[in-house]
Amino acid sequence: MDQKILSLSTEKTADRLQEFLQTLKEDELATLLQHQAVKGKTAGAFLRAIFKGSPCSEKAGALRRLKTYTCCIQLVESGDLQKEVASEIIGLLMLEAHNFPGPLLVELANEFVGAIKEGNLMNGKSLELLPIVLTALITEKENLVYGKDELSGEECKKQLIKTLCSVRWDRQYVVQFTSMFKDVPLTAEEAEFVVEKVLKMFSKLNLQEVPPLVYQLLVLASKGNRKRVLEGIIAFFNKLDKQHNEEQSGNELLDLVTMPSGELRHVEGTVILHIVFAIKLDCELGRELLKHVKVASNS
Incomplete structure (x- = not known):
């Protein structure tokens, strides 16, 4: 059956391919897709064939695409695929995402939100697709149903x-x-949502996990909120320093100290290097840091 789909996809028109795909039940197509993905050799060609026979201009075709996306995301997250196959599948999904009608983009984005909320991600590889989906929403000219409201594509993105x-x-x-x-x-408001969320996550991580997050946050700061990003990073490490100094000056036994001095200094050094590197790429970040230093020295 999968070979027939691949064969029909080589024809000049997609008519016969489309007709054949319409005869398949949803679980049959999912099983075929899983088989091809695990086997790996023709996974990309098979996925392209499904897209060719599932035009977004028709409701059945668009819904088949959505089910295909859902199935592919689950396969990529399962960890059962070779890395090259998973990357090829995500690449194809990214290329085709802009063809989705607005309502299905919202539905697809909501599936991601649900997976994140429920902790259903297994490796996070599928997250590469989410920025494409959110960006595609911006181009939607017609209002879309989101919850109980009708919103523009831009507003849908904001709410998501x-x-x-x-x-x-x-x-x-x-x-x-x-x-x-x-x-x-x-937007500035959306960037603020993200920055505040990330800053709150600092305290939930192990100390060694903080520098990579600081680096990504500094990259994100180029979209705005540079001042808040720097203030948040500095405040976090000031709090750690204070906590560490209190431990050192207290009567705790050495093996009960929660933050070894060497580890804290190493992490702080790495963060400083990240900030220096980020400033080389973003002069505005450097200006904000200078402003902060001046204010701190005068207070």
Whole structure:
């Protein structure tokens, strides 16, 4: 059956391919897709064939695409695929996302939000697709149904980002989440949502996990909120320093000290290097840091 789909996809027109795909039940197509993805050799060609026979101009075709996306995201997250196959699948999904009608873009984005909220991500590879989906919403000219409201594509994107920043983030994906937002066009308000969420996550991470997150946050700061980003980073480490000094001056036994001095200094040094590197790429960040230093020295 999968070979027939591949064969029909080589024809000049997609008519017969489309007719054949319409005869398949949803679970049959999902099983075929899973088989091809795990086998790996023709996964990309098979996925392209499904897209060719599923035009977004027709409701059945658009819905088949949505089910295909959902199935592919689950496969990529399962960890059962070879890395090259998973990357090829995500690449194809990214290329085709802009063809989706607005309502299905919203539905697809909501599936991501649900997966993040429920902690259903297994490796986070599928997150590469979410910025494409959110960006595609901006181009939607007609109002879309979101919850009980009708919103523009831009407003839908804003509400989705707001929701994403309000749900619990699994700490192992915090860096990926933060990195993801750098590929999404953000308004000042949206950037603020993200920055505040990320800053709150600092205290939930192990100390060694903080520098990579700081780096991604500094990259994100180029979209705005530079002052808040720097203030948040500095405030976090000031708090750590204060806590560390209190431990050192107290009567605790050495093996009960929660932050070894060497580890804290190493992490702070790495963060300083990240800030210096970020300033080389973003002069405005350097200006904000100078302003902060001047204010701090005068207070």
